[in-house]
Amino acid sequence: MRGEVSGGTADGTDVEDRPKRSIAARLTTVLAALLVLLVLTLPYDFGRLSPAAFARIPLEALLVVALLLALPSRGSRLVATLAGVALGLLGLLKLLDLGFTASLSRAFDPVLDWALLDEGFAFLSESYGRPAAIGVAITLTVVVVGLPTLVTLSMRRLRRLVVRHRTGTTRIVAALVVVWVACAAFNVRVVEGVPVADTSATTLANGHGFQVRLRLDDRETFGALIEADRYGDTPGDQLLTALRGKNVVVAFVESYGRDAVEDPEFAPQVGAVLDRGASELGAAGFAAQSGFLTSPTFGGGSWLAHDTLLSGLWIDNDQRHRTLLASDRMTLNGAFRRANWQTVGVMPAVTRAWPEGSFFGYDRFYDAKTLAYRGPKFSFGTPPDQYTLASWQRLEQAKRDGNVMTELALVSSHAPWTPVPPLLDWADVGDGAVYRGAAGRSDDKRRNTAQIRADYRKSIEYTLGALISYVRTYGDDDLVFIVLGDHQPAAVVTGENASHDVPISIITRDRAVLDRISGWGWQDGLKPGPQAPVWRMDAFRDRFLTAFGP
Numbered sequence: 117m118r119g120e121v122s123g124g125t126a127d128g129t130d131v132e133d134r135p136k137r138s139i140a141a142r143l144t145t146v147l148a149a150l151l152v153l154l155v156l157t158l159p160y161d162f163g164r165l166s167p168a169a170f171a172r173i174p175l176e177a178l179l180v181v182a183l184l185l186a187l188p189s190r191g192s193r194l195v196a197t198l199a200g201v202a203l204g205l206l207g208l209l210k211l212l213d214l215g216f217t218a219s220l221s222r223a224f225d226p227v228l229d230w231a232l233l234d235e236g237f238a239f240l241s242e243s244y245g246r247p248a249a250i251g252v253a254i255t256l257t258v259v260v261v262g263l264p265t266l267v268t269l270s271m272r273r274l275r276r277l278v279v280r281h282r283t284g285t286t287r288i289v290a291a292l293v294v295v296w297v298a299c300a301a302f303n304v305r306v307v308e309g310v311p312v313a314d315t316s317a318t319t320l321a322n323g324h325g326f327q328v329r330l331r332l333d334d335r336e337t338f339g340a341l342i343e344a345d346r347y348g349d350t351p352g353d354q355l356l357t358a359l360r361g362k363n364v365v366v367a368f369v370e371s372y373g374r375d376a377v378e379d380p381e382f383a384p385q386v387g388a389v390l391d392r393g394a395s396e397l398g399a400a401g402f403a404a405q406s407g408f409l410t411s412p413t414f415g416g417g418s419w420l421a422h423d424t425l426l427s428g429l430w431i432d433n434d435q436r437h438r439t440l441l442a443s444d445r446m447t448l449n450g451a452f453r454r455a456n457w458q459t460v461g462v463m464p465a466v467t468r469a470w471p472e473g474s475f476f477g478y479d480r481f482y483d484a485k486t487l488a489y490r491g492p493k494f495s496f497g498t499p500p501d502q503y504t505l506a507s508w509q510r511l512e513q514a515k516r517d518g519n520v521m522t523e524l525a526l527v528s529s530h531a532p533w534t535p536v537p538p539l540l541d542w543a544d545v546g547d548g549a550v551y552r553g554a555a556g557r558s559d560d561k562r563r564n565t566a567q568i569r570a571d572y573r574k575s576i577e578y579t580l581g582a583l584i585s586y587v588r589t590y591g592d593d594d595l596v597f598i599v600l601g602d603h604q605p606a607a608v609v610t611g612e613n614a615s616h617d618v619p620i621s622i623i624t625r626d627r628a629v630l631d632r633i634s635g636w637g638w639q640d641g642l643k644p645g646p647q648a649p650v651w652r653m654d655a656f657r658d659r660f661l662t663a664f665g666p
Contacts, residue, residue, distance in 0.1 A: 145277055148270035152177070155203050155267055160213035160223070160320055163612040164310060171306040172314035173296045181289050184278050192275055200271030204264025206317055209324065211259070219606045220415040221614065226324055227331040228434045232417075239496065239531075331435060338436050341429055342443045347661050352454040358632055358664040363516060363594045364452065367524040368422060369579050370496075371531065371572070373604030374408060374617035377643050382573045389577050390643040393584035397623065397642075400588050405630055405638040406621040408650040414616050415606035418525070419472070421618075421653060422602065426476070426523070428657030441475045448657045449476060452521035460512055460522040464489075464504045465496065465530075478523075482511065491548030495575065496530035499548055500537035502582040506545040509590055529579050531606060533571040534563070536578050542589055565608060572609045584642075587623055597623040619644050620656075632663045 156174040159165050180199050184192045212224035240249035278285045298304075300313035347355070376386050394404060412432035413420040423431035423440055426447040431437055449459045461478035463470070464487055473481055487507045489499035499507075504526060512522070528537060538554055563571070587597055601618030604610050621642050624630065636659070637649045651659070 145273060148273045151267060151270050152203060152274065155207040155210070156317055157314065158207070158210050158214075159310065160210040160217075160316070162214050162218040162607070164307070165214065166307060168307045169310045172310065172312050172316075173292060173299065174314045174317060175296060176315070176317045178289055178293055178296065181278060181285065184275055185282060185286055185289070189279070192279060193272070196271045196275035197268060200268030201264055203271065203317075204267035206321065207263050207267060208260060209320065211263075213320075218608070220413070220417070221607055221612075222414065223323075223327075225327065225331070225433060227328055231434050241497075244532075331433070334435065335439065338429075338439055339443075342440065342445050345428075345446060346658065347451065348446050350451075350454075350661075352456060354666055355451050355455040355661065356457075356664050357455075357666045359519075359596065359629070361519060361594060362596045362626075362629075363513075363519075363592075364457070364521045364596045365524060365598065366425070366448070366522070367526060367583065367597065367599045368418065368602045369576070369583070369599060370418060370525070370527045370529045370602060371533075371605040371609075372529060372576055372579070372601030372618060373411075373610065374601075374615055374619065375604060375610045376573070376576050376601075377619055378646065379610070381569060382576070385573055386576055386580070387643055389580050389584070390641070393580065394641045394643070396588055397584065400591070401625045402587065402591060402623055403625070403627065403630060403640070404621050404623045404642050405633065405636075405640055406619060406642055406644040407636065407638040407648045408617045408644055409600060409620050409653040409656060410650060411601070411603040411616045411618050411653050413603045414614075415603065416531075418602040422523075422525070424653045425600070425656050428654055430652065430654045441472060447476060448660065449478070449521055449523055451657075451661060452519075453477065453479070455519075457519040457521045460520060462487075462504065462508050462512075462522060462524045464498050465525060465527045476523075480512065482508065486511075489548040491551035492554075494528060494535060494537050494551070495533060496527055498527050498530070500551060500582075501526040501528040501579045502537065502539060502542075502585075503545055503548050503551075505582060505586045506542055509586070513590065526579050526583070528582075529572070529575040533568065533575045533605075536571065536574045539578065539581055539585065542585070569609050572605055580642075591623075591625070593625050595624060596626070596629055599623070617650055618653075636663075 153174070154170070156177055157170045157172045159169045180195070183195055187195060209224065209226070212229075216222055216224045216229070237249050237253060240252055296313045299311065304312045306312060376382050377390070397404065409425075411421050412424045412430055420431050420433070420437060423429070423437055426449060427440055427445050428448075429436070429440065429445070431440060446454070449461075453459045458479045459477070461473070461476060461481045463481070463483050466483035467485070470483065484498070487499060487504060489503055489507075491499065491503070494500050504524070508522070508524065512520075535554075537551060540550065544550055583597075583599055587595065591597070598620070600620035603618060604614055604616060607614070621644075622630070622633065622638075623642075639645055639648050
């Protein structure tokens with residue numbers, strides 16, 4: 117009997133189980149502390165993400181522990197819970213910032229970027245399939261719910277440890293405060309830009325709070341900018357007089373950024389396509405001049421670049437985009453329409469209702485359905501750019517009668533940049549069925565950075581090659597072809613701190629058209645060099661209307 121009693125305790129717990137439970141409890145406490153520290157010290161800039169960046173002493177942690185020590189039991193429980201929720205939300209904000217800096221080279225916008233969730237789901241569905249998109253959505257939902265919950269539970273557990281060991285905790289906090297002050301005084305850093313005396317959590321919260329205030333104030337400011345239009349009341353007979361009779365095309369090339377013509381890994385091959393193209397076009401009587409524009413966006417958000425170029429306003433967020441769509445601002449294509457041009461939009465990536473259409477007011481619009489592609493999907497689930505150009509030629513250009521202005525969106529160079537379509541003879545393109553068997557998709561999950569960069573380069577070469585071939589094949593004396601990038605590709609291609617610049621070229625046989633822009637300082641050819649002038653993209657509309665006005 118005594119042996120039986122000695123093997124247990126009054127609450128029925130086996131003596132042998134107590135050390136195991138004690139170890140599990142200690143391990144759980146350690147993991148809770150690590151989770152809280154990870155959330156507090158996690159960098160929110162992808163460029164600073166490294167193991168050494170976690171070697172910091174967060175002031176916010178010291179302040180919370182000091183508050184827990186000073187409060188009675190009930191108050192400390194409330195503070196631990198509130199602090200846990202706040203830290204969980206902070207962790208989510210940091211993860212969002214990391215994702216946005218990696219892909220768009222900017223921080224997450226807590227006011228406007230929620231609308232991008234729908235765009236992101238559409239991108240994943242088109243590029244990797246709907247099951248993959250649903251899987252990512254479920255994973256994100258688990259993270260959004262799970263992280264604040266785990267951090268809150270961790271803070272409550274750590275509160276009990278702090279209260280239980282009040283004296284020891286007080287000494288540790290006092291010592292760390294001394295170390296923090298010393299590190300702050302001498303600006304001690306383990307890695308560049310990451311001080312050991314850390315206040316990044318407070319800085320991040322203040323920064324996003326200021327961002328929210330700016331967004332709210334910008335509504336009124338931007339409304340005034342829309343109204344201040346120097347060409348808003350200009351009669352049609354005084355607009356674009358130097359382009360009468362011309363077939364004007366504005367073609368945006370997805371992700372065609374400055375790095376494509378300057379990065380040593382891309383420039384030799386892309387440059388060869390442009391130089392060879394300029395030579396071939398020259399033999400056909402065409403000439404070109406090129407420069408750079410600074411895009412309002414990076415790595416994505418093509419519609420912001422389209423808005424900016426056509427409206428002459430800096431549209432760098434969806435709030436400005438929506439405000440613009442609700443206005444009567446005269447766009448570049450609107451100026452052509454006022455001057456008695458027929459206007460055409462060609463958007464192969466538009467697969468559903470497109471509210472922008474009513475604002476831009478194209479006389480004829482060709483989306484994915486209208487273009488009637490019958491081949492396999494490439495890259496961003498869209499038809500190859502050569503097919504888009506061939507269909508536009510067949511449906512629109514071959515029937516052109518009078519002045520026509522077209523906006524083209526070419527998207528074969530959209531992420532994930534694989535697979536890249538082959539260039540075909542124009543007579544073979546047909547309804548796209550010829551591409552079957554040519555769309556073998558590489559295993560995107562296994563691509564490393566070098567392979568992604570190579571695929572990006574090949575996609576840019578493909579689209580530029582298709583454009584040059586189109587102009588050489590179908591271009592005539594009336595054609596004025598403007599080709600530009602919408603934005604740089606994501607940071608996985610460009611690296612950190614890349615510019616927002618994109619190339620722009622004007623191609624024509626009419627030397628008088630290029631004489632009109634002689635004062636711009638653009639360089640001859642299709643490839644702008646390092647010394648080519650750089651304008652903000654919103655400056656283009658007014659410069660263009662001025663150059664080709666009376």
